[in-house]
Amino acid sequence: MRRHNLGTVLAHLHRDGQLSRADLTARLGLNRSTIGALVGELVSLGLVVETAPSGGRGGAGRPSLDVRPNPHAAVVVGVEVGVDVLSGALVGLGGQVLVRASTPTPASRRPDLVAGAVVRLARRLVAGAPEAAVLLGLGVGVPGVVREPGGVVRFAPNLGWVDVPLADLLRSRMGADLRVTVGNDADLGALAEHTRGAAVGCDDIVFLAADAGVGGGVIVGGHPLHGVGGYAGELGHLMVNPRGRTCRCGSRGCWETEIGAEAIGAALRLESTDLDSLAGRLRQVHRPSAALRSVGRYLGLGLGCIVNVLNPEVVVLGGVLRTLYPVVSADVDQALASVALQAPREQVRVLVPALGGDSVLLGAAEKAFEPVLTDPARELGAACRDAAAAFAVVGRGHAVPA
Protein backbone atom coordinates (compact mmCIF):
# COMPACT_ATOMS: atom_id res chain seq x y z
CA MET A 1 0.00 0.00 0.00
CA ARG A 2 2.76 2.38 0.96
CA ARG A 3 4.67 1.58 -2.25
CA HIS A 4 1.51 2.14 -4.23
CA ASN A 5 0.92 5.53 -2.54
CA LEU A 6 4.54 6.52 -3.13
CA GLY A 7 4.11 5.77 -6.84
CA THR A 8 0.81 7.64 -6.99
CA VAL A 9 2.32 10.79 -5.43
CA LEU A 10 5.20 10.64 -7.90
CA ALA A 11 2.82 10.06 -10.82
CA HIS A 12 0.83 13.20 -9.96
CA LEU A 13 4.01 15.27 -9.77
CA HIS A 14 5.43 13.74 -12.96
CA ARG A 15 2.25 14.55 -14.86
CA ASP A 16 1.32 17.93 -13.42
CA GLY A 17 4.62 19.43 -12.32
CA GLN A 18 4.63 21.50 -9.17
CA LEU A 19 1.96 20.84 -6.55
CA SER A 20 1.68 21.86 -2.92
CA ARG A 21 1.53 19.30 -0.13
CA ALA A 22 -2.04 20.52 0.40
CA ASP A 23 -2.88 19.75 -3.28
CA LEU A 24 -1.49 16.24 -2.87
CA THR A 25 -3.38 15.71 0.39
CA ALA A 26 -6.64 16.69 -1.32
CA ARG A 27 -5.97 14.64 -4.46
CA LEU A 28 -4.99 11.41 -2.75
CA GLY A 29 -7.45 11.64 0.11
CA LEU A 30 -4.69 10.84 2.61
CA ASN A 31 -3.92 12.77 5.79
CA ARG A 32 -1.25 15.45 5.98
CA SER A 33 1.24 13.45 7.96
CA THR A 34 1.05 10.53 5.52
CA ILE A 35 1.63 12.87 2.57
CA GLY A 36 4.50 14.47 4.48
CA ALA A 37 6.12 11.07 5.01
CA LEU A 38 5.65 10.03 1.36
CA VAL A 39 7.05 13.30 0.06
CA GLY A 40 9.94 12.97 2.51
CA GLU A 41 10.76 9.54 1.12
CA LEU A 42 10.66 10.84 -2.47
CA VAL A 43 12.96 13.72 -1.43
CA SER A 44 15.39 11.27 0.13
CA LEU A 45 15.35 9.24 -3.11
CA GLY A 46 16.22 12.48 -4.90
CA LEU A 47 13.17 12.24 -7.16
CA VAL A 48 11.44 15.42 -5.97
CA VAL A 49 12.44 18.71 -4.38
CA GLU A 50 10.52 20.80 -1.89
CA THR A 51 10.52 24.57 -1.71
CA ALA A 52 8.72 27.19 0.34
CA PRO A 53 5.86 28.65 -1.70
CA SER A 54 7.00 31.72 -3.60
CA GLY A 55 3.64 33.47 -3.60
CA GLY A 56 3.58 34.13 0.15
CA ARG A 57 0.30 32.32 0.69
CA GLY A 58 -1.73 33.87 3.49
CA GLY A 59 -3.96 32.16 5.98
CA ALA A 60 -3.50 30.54 9.30
CA GLY A 61 -0.73 28.09 10.14
CA ARG A 62 2.40 27.27 8.23
CA PRO A 63 2.23 27.59 4.44
CA SER A 64 2.08 24.27 2.58
CA LEU A 65 5.41 23.43 0.94
CA ASP A 66 5.58 23.15 -2.85
CA VAL A 67 6.78 19.88 -4.31
CA ARG A 68 8.07 19.36 -7.83
CA PRO A 69 9.73 16.54 -9.77
CA ASN A 70 13.50 16.71 -10.19
CA PRO A 71 14.13 16.27 -13.95
CA HIS A 72 17.84 15.74 -13.34
CA ALA A 73 17.38 12.84 -10.93
CA ALA A 74 15.86 10.23 -13.21
CA VAL A 75 15.90 10.15 -16.98
CA VAL A 76 14.74 7.94 -19.83
CA VAL A 77 15.56 7.80 -23.52
CA GLY A 78 12.64 7.97 -25.97
CA VAL A 79 13.12 7.11 -29.65
CA GLU A 80 10.68 7.31 -32.54
CA VAL A 81 11.60 4.97 -35.38
CA GLY A 82 10.43 6.65 -38.56
CA VAL A 83 10.71 5.31 -42.08
CA ASP A 84 13.25 8.04 -42.92
CA VAL A 85 14.46 9.39 -39.56
CA LEU A 86 15.17 8.12 -36.06
CA SER A 87 14.26 10.88 -33.58
CA GLY A 88 15.42 10.67 -29.99
CA ALA A 89 15.24 12.60 -26.74
CA LEU A 90 16.61 12.29 -23.24
CA VAL A 91 13.65 13.13 -21.03
CA GLY A 92 13.76 13.95 -17.33
CA LEU A 93 11.19 13.12 -14.68
CA GLY A 94 8.29 15.51 -15.20
CA GLY A 95 8.49 15.14 -18.98
CA GLN A 96 11.16 17.75 -19.61
CA VAL A 97 13.20 17.19 -22.78
CA LEU A 98 16.85 17.58 -21.74
CA VAL A 99 18.69 16.56 -24.91
CA ARG A 100 17.57 15.88 -28.47
CA ALA A 101 19.22 14.09 -31.37
CA SER A 102 18.23 12.45 -34.63
CA THR A 103 19.84 10.38 -37.32
CA PRO A 104 18.73 8.98 -40.69
CA THR A 105 17.09 5.56 -40.62
CA PRO A 106 19.47 3.10 -42.34
CA ALA A 107 18.37 3.06 -45.98
CA SER A 108 17.98 -0.73 -46.09
CA ARG A 109 15.79 -0.58 -42.92
CA ARG A 110 17.27 -3.95 -41.92
CA PRO A 111 16.19 -4.63 -38.33
CA ASP A 112 19.72 -5.28 -37.01
CA LEU A 113 21.03 -2.09 -38.62
CA VAL A 114 18.09 -0.05 -37.32
CA ALA A 115 18.62 -1.48 -33.82
CA GLY A 116 22.30 -0.56 -33.99
CA ALA A 117 21.45 2.98 -35.10
CA VAL A 118 18.90 3.35 -32.26
CA VAL A 119 21.50 2.29 -29.71
CA ARG A 120 24.10 4.72 -31.13
CA LEU A 121 21.48 7.47 -30.92
CA ALA A 122 20.74 6.50 -27.32
CA ARG A 123 24.47 6.68 -26.53
CA ARG A 124 24.66 10.24 -27.82
CA LEU A 125 21.66 11.20 -25.72
CA VAL A 126 22.85 9.46 -22.54
CA ALA A 127 26.26 11.15 -22.89
CA GLY A 128 24.43 14.45 -22.36
CA ALA A 129 22.65 13.31 -19.20
CA PRO A 130 22.94 15.34 -15.98
CA GLU A 131 25.84 14.25 -13.76
CA ALA A 132 23.93 12.31 -11.10
CA ALA A 133 21.01 11.14 -13.22
CA VAL A 134 19.75 7.59 -13.03
CA LEU A 135 18.81 6.05 -16.37
CA LEU A 136 15.50 4.22 -15.98
CA GLY A 137 14.96 2.81 -19.44
CA LEU A 138 14.66 3.10 -23.18
CA GLY A 139 11.25 3.50 -24.84
CA VAL A 140 10.89 3.02 -28.59
CA GLY A 141 7.94 3.74 -30.88
CA VAL A 142 7.63 1.94 -34.22
CA PRO A 143 5.12 2.25 -37.07
CA GLY A 144 3.73 -1.25 -36.79
CA VAL A 145 1.77 -3.72 -34.70
CA VAL A 146 3.74 -4.70 -31.61
CA ARG A 147 3.30 -7.60 -29.22
CA GLU A 148 3.60 -6.37 -25.64
CA PRO A 149 5.22 -7.48 -23.47
CA GLY A 150 8.12 -8.85 -25.40
CA GLY A 151 8.63 -5.98 -27.78
CA VAL A 152 8.21 -8.04 -30.94
CA VAL A 153 7.20 -6.04 -34.00
CA ARG A 154 4.77 -8.44 -35.66
CA PHE A 155 4.19 -6.41 -38.80
CA ALA A 156 5.49 -3.03 -39.91
CA PRO A 157 4.73 -2.87 -43.64
CA ASN A 158 6.36 0.53 -44.15
CA LEU A 159 9.63 -0.77 -42.70
CA GLY A 160 9.26 -4.16 -44.40
CA TRP A 161 9.39 -5.94 -41.02
CA VAL A 162 7.66 -9.16 -40.01
CA ASP A 163 8.17 -10.68 -36.54
CA VAL A 164 11.20 -8.61 -35.59
CA PRO A 165 12.27 -9.10 -31.92
CA LEU A 166 13.22 -5.45 -31.63
CA ALA A 167 13.47 -5.29 -27.82
CA ASP A 168 15.91 -8.24 -27.84
CA LEU A 169 17.94 -6.73 -30.70
CA LEU A 170 18.22 -3.48 -28.74
CA ARG A 171 19.08 -5.15 -25.43
CA SER A 172 21.82 -7.23 -26.97
CA ARG A 173 23.39 -4.06 -28.38
CA MET A 174 23.03 -1.90 -25.27
CA GLY A 175 25.49 -4.06 -23.39
CA ALA A 176 23.47 -3.42 -20.24
CA ASP A 177 20.46 -4.83 -18.49
CA LEU A 178 18.43 -1.74 -19.22
CA ARG A 179 14.65 -1.90 -19.36
CA VAL A 180 13.52 -1.62 -22.99
CA THR A 181 9.91 -1.07 -24.04
CA VAL A 182 8.67 -1.11 -27.61
CA GLY A 183 5.27 0.22 -28.58
CA ASN A 184 3.14 1.12 -31.55
CA ASP A 185 3.89 4.73 -32.48
CA ALA A 186 0.28 5.94 -32.52
CA ASP A 187 -0.50 4.23 -29.20
CA LEU A 188 2.41 6.16 -27.73
CA GLY A 189 1.21 9.39 -29.36
CA ALA A 190 -2.19 8.86 -27.72
CA LEU A 191 -0.52 8.25 -24.36
CA ALA A 192 1.53 11.46 -24.57
CA GLU A 193 -1.35 13.67 -25.73
CA HIS A 194 -3.51 12.18 -22.97
CA THR A 195 -0.85 12.69 -20.30
CA ARG A 196 0.45 16.14 -21.17
CA GLY A 197 -0.98 17.28 -24.52
CA ALA A 198 -4.20 18.24 -26.28
CA ALA A 199 -6.30 15.55 -24.60
CA VAL A 200 -5.43 16.10 -20.93
CA GLY A 201 -8.54 15.48 -18.85
CA CYS A 202 -10.29 13.57 -21.68
CA ASP A 203 -10.73 9.85 -21.15
CA ASP A 204 -12.00 8.93 -24.62
CA ILE A 205 -9.56 9.92 -27.32
CA VAL A 206 -8.27 8.84 -30.70
CA PHE A 207 -4.80 9.78 -31.91
CA LEU A 208 -4.40 9.46 -35.65
CA ALA A 209 -1.09 10.10 -37.37
CA ALA A 210 -0.08 9.91 -41.02
CA ASP A 211 3.47 9.25 -42.05
CA ALA A 212 4.25 6.75 -44.79
CA GLY A 213 1.40 4.80 -43.21
CA VAL A 214 -1.45 5.87 -40.99
CA GLY A 215 -1.49 4.75 -37.37
CA GLY A 216 -4.15 5.00 -34.71
CA GLY A 217 -4.04 4.95 -30.93
CA VAL A 218 -7.26 4.71 -28.95
CA ILE A 219 -7.94 5.42 -25.27
CA VAL A 220 -11.36 4.34 -24.00
CA GLY A 221 -12.57 5.29 -20.54
CA GLY A 222 -9.02 6.36 -19.65
CA HIS A 223 -7.47 3.03 -20.65
CA PRO A 224 -5.59 2.19 -23.83
CA LEU A 225 -7.53 -0.07 -26.18
CA HIS A 226 -5.29 -3.12 -26.72
CA GLY A 227 -7.41 -5.86 -28.21
CA VAL A 228 -6.68 -9.50 -27.40
CA GLY A 229 -3.17 -9.44 -28.89
CA GLY A 230 -2.32 -5.76 -28.43
CA TYR A 231 -3.00 -4.97 -32.06
CA ALA A 232 -6.17 -2.86 -31.79
CA GLY A 233 -6.38 0.56 -33.39
CA GLU A 234 -4.93 -0.15 -36.83
CA LEU A 235 -7.09 2.63 -38.21
CA GLY A 236 -4.91 3.12 -41.29
CA HIS A 237 -6.23 -0.18 -42.63
CA LEU A 238 -9.90 0.71 -42.41
CA MET A 239 -11.16 -0.02 -45.89
CA VAL A 240 -12.58 3.19 -47.36
CA ASN A 241 -12.31 2.68 -51.12
CA PRO A 242 -12.97 -0.82 -52.52
CA ARG A 243 -11.68 0.29 -55.94
CA GLY A 244 -8.69 2.12 -54.52
CA ARG A 245 -4.97 1.51 -54.59
CA THR A 246 -3.25 -1.60 -53.27
CA CYS A 247 -2.00 -1.12 -49.72
CA ARG A 248 1.34 -2.31 -48.36
CA CYS A 249 -0.62 -4.64 -46.10
CA GLY A 250 -1.81 -6.54 -49.19
CA SER A 251 -5.37 -5.28 -49.07
CA ARG A 252 -6.89 -2.64 -51.33
CA GLY A 253 -8.31 0.79 -50.63
CA CYS A 254 -7.13 1.09 -47.03
CA TRP A 255 -7.52 4.53 -45.47
CA GLU A 256 -3.76 5.07 -45.53
CA THR A 257 -3.69 4.75 -49.33
CA GLU A 258 -6.06 7.76 -49.46
CA ILE A 259 -4.68 10.00 -46.68
CA GLY A 260 -1.08 8.82 -46.13
CA ALA A 261 2.06 10.66 -47.15
CA GLU A 262 2.04 9.22 -50.68
CA ALA A 263 -1.53 10.33 -51.31
CA ILE A 264 -0.81 13.81 -49.96
CA GLY A 265 2.43 13.98 -51.97
CA ALA A 266 0.58 12.99 -55.15
CA ALA A 267 -2.10 15.61 -54.49
CA LEU A 268 0.64 18.22 -54.07
CA ARG A 269 2.53 16.89 -57.14
CA LEU A 270 5.62 16.35 -55.01
CA GLU A 271 8.24 13.75 -55.78
CA SER A 272 9.45 13.51 -52.21
CA THR A 273 7.06 12.33 -49.54
CA ASP A 274 9.20 12.88 -46.46
CA LEU A 275 7.31 14.73 -43.76
CA ASP A 276 9.35 17.93 -43.90
CA SER A 277 8.80 18.34 -47.64
CA LEU A 278 5.06 17.68 -47.32
CA ALA A 279 4.63 19.97 -44.33
CA GLY A 280 6.68 22.73 -45.99
CA ARG A 281 4.55 22.63 -49.12
CA LEU A 282 1.27 22.37 -47.21
CA ARG A 283 2.11 25.54 -45.30
CA GLN A 284 2.32 27.38 -48.64
CA VAL A 285 -1.14 26.27 -49.80
CA HIS A 286 -3.71 29.06 -49.65
CA ARG A 287 -6.38 27.54 -51.89
CA PRO A 288 -6.32 23.73 -51.81
CA SER A 289 -6.53 21.93 -55.16
CA ALA A 290 -9.36 19.52 -55.98
CA ALA A 291 -6.93 16.65 -55.37
CA LEU A 292 -5.97 17.92 -51.92
CA ARG A 293 -9.62 18.55 -51.02
CA SER A 294 -10.33 14.95 -51.99
CA VAL A 295 -7.72 13.80 -49.47
CA GLY A 296 -9.50 15.99 -46.92
CA ARG A 297 -12.83 14.36 -47.73
CA TYR A 298 -11.37 10.88 -47.25
CA LEU A 299 -9.93 12.01 -43.93
CA GLY A 300 -13.39 13.21 -42.86
CA LEU A 301 -15.17 10.06 -44.06
CA GLY A 302 -12.92 7.82 -42.01
CA LEU A 303 -13.16 10.08 -39.00
CA GLY A 304 -16.95 9.90 -39.25
CA CYS A 305 -16.82 6.10 -39.03
CA ILE A 306 -14.50 6.30 -36.02
CA VAL A 307 -16.78 8.81 -34.31
CA ASN A 308 -19.73 6.46 -34.83
CA VAL A 309 -17.88 3.46 -33.41
CA LEU A 310 -15.99 5.01 -30.49
CA ASN A 311 -17.81 8.25 -29.53
CA PRO A 312 -14.52 9.98 -28.68
CA GLU A 313 -14.36 13.36 -26.98
CA VAL A 314 -11.20 14.35 -28.83
CA VAL A 315 -9.51 13.23 -32.04
CA VAL A 316 -5.90 14.40 -32.29
CA LEU A 317 -4.42 14.55 -35.80
CA GLY A 318 -0.66 13.97 -35.76
CA GLY A 319 2.15 13.41 -38.25
CA VAL A 320 1.56 15.22 -41.53
CA LEU A 321 -2.19 15.43 -40.76
CA ARG A 322 -1.47 18.22 -38.28
CA THR A 323 -0.31 20.37 -41.21
CA LEU A 324 -2.92 19.06 -43.65
CA TYR A 325 -5.94 19.59 -41.43
CA PRO A 326 -5.84 23.42 -41.23
CA VAL A 327 -5.61 23.56 -45.04
CA VAL A 328 -8.64 21.36 -45.80
CA SER A 329 -10.60 21.56 -42.54
CA ALA A 330 -13.82 22.62 -44.31
CA ASP A 331 -13.78 19.44 -46.44
CA VAL A 332 -12.81 17.25 -43.49
CA ASP A 333 -15.54 18.66 -41.27
CA GLN A 334 -18.20 18.43 -43.99
CA ALA A 335 -17.38 14.79 -44.77
CA LEU A 336 -17.22 13.91 -41.08
CA ALA A 337 -20.65 15.48 -40.56
CA SER A 338 -22.10 13.55 -43.51
CA VAL A 339 -21.05 10.20 -42.01
CA ALA A 340 -21.19 10.63 -38.24
CA LEU A 341 -24.45 10.37 -36.35
CA GLN A 342 -25.53 13.66 -34.87
CA ALA A 343 -25.23 12.68 -31.20
CA PRO A 344 -21.56 11.57 -31.19
CA ARG A 345 -20.68 14.27 -33.76
CA GLU A 346 -21.88 16.97 -31.38
CA GLN A 347 -19.46 15.71 -28.73
CA VAL A 348 -16.25 15.33 -30.70
CA ARG A 349 -13.51 17.91 -31.12
CA VAL A 350 -10.89 17.48 -33.85
CA LEU A 351 -7.56 18.95 -32.70
CA VAL A 352 -3.91 19.05 -33.67
CA PRO A 353 -1.33 17.80 -31.12
CA ALA A 354 -0.38 20.17 -28.31
CA LEU A 355 3.02 18.46 -28.34
CA GLY A 356 3.62 19.37 -32.01
CA GLY A 357 5.71 16.73 -33.71
CA ASP A 358 6.86 15.24 -30.40
CA SER A 359 3.80 13.17 -29.44
CA VAL A 360 5.28 9.77 -30.31
CA LEU A 361 8.74 10.57 -28.96
CA LEU A 362 7.33 11.78 -25.63
CA GLY A 363 4.92 8.84 -25.51
CA ALA A 364 7.88 6.47 -25.84
CA ALA A 365 9.47 8.28 -22.91
CA GLU A 366 6.22 8.11 -20.89
CA LYS A 367 6.14 4.35 -21.41
CA ALA A 368 9.69 4.09 -20.09
CA PHE A 369 8.72 6.09 -16.99
CA GLU A 370 5.72 3.90 -16.12
CA PRO A 371 7.50 1.37 -13.83
CA VAL A 372 9.02 4.07 -11.60
CA LEU A 373 5.58 5.64 -11.20
CA THR A 374 4.30 2.31 -9.89
CA ASP A 375 7.07 1.47 -7.41
CA PRO A 376 9.68 4.27 -7.23
CA ALA A 377 11.93 2.76 -4.56
CA ARG A 378 12.23 -0.64 -6.23
CA GLU A 379 12.74 0.76 -9.73
CA LEU A 380 15.32 3.23 -8.56
CA GLY A 381 17.18 0.49 -6.75
CA ALA A 382 17.19 -1.71 -9.85
CA ALA A 383 17.92 1.17 -12.20
CA CYS A 384 20.93 2.36 -10.21
CA ARG A 385 22.74 -0.87 -10.96
CA ASP A 386 21.49 -0.92 -14.53
CA ALA A 387 22.38 2.70 -15.05
CA ALA A 388 25.91 2.20 -13.80
CA ALA A 389 26.36 -0.49 -16.42
CA ALA A 390 24.51 1.41 -19.11
CA PHE A 391 26.48 4.60 -18.50
CA ALA A 392 29.73 2.69 -18.44
CA VAL A 393 28.97 0.93 -21.68
CA VAL A 394 27.04 3.48 -23.65
CA GLY A 395 27.84 6.81 -22.07
CA ARG A 396 30.56 8.55 -20.12
CA GLY A 397 34.20 7.80 -20.46
CA HIS A 398 33.88 6.40 -23.94
CA ALA A 399 34.24 8.03 -27.29
CA VAL A 400 30.77 9.00 -28.41
CA PRO A 401 30.21 8.14 -32.03
CA ALA A 402 28.34 10.78 -33.99
Ligand SMILES: [Zn+2]
Ligand atom coordinates in the same frame (compact mmCIF):
# COMPACT_ATOMS: atom_id res chain seq x y z
ZN1 LIG B 1 -3.76 -1.71 -45.54
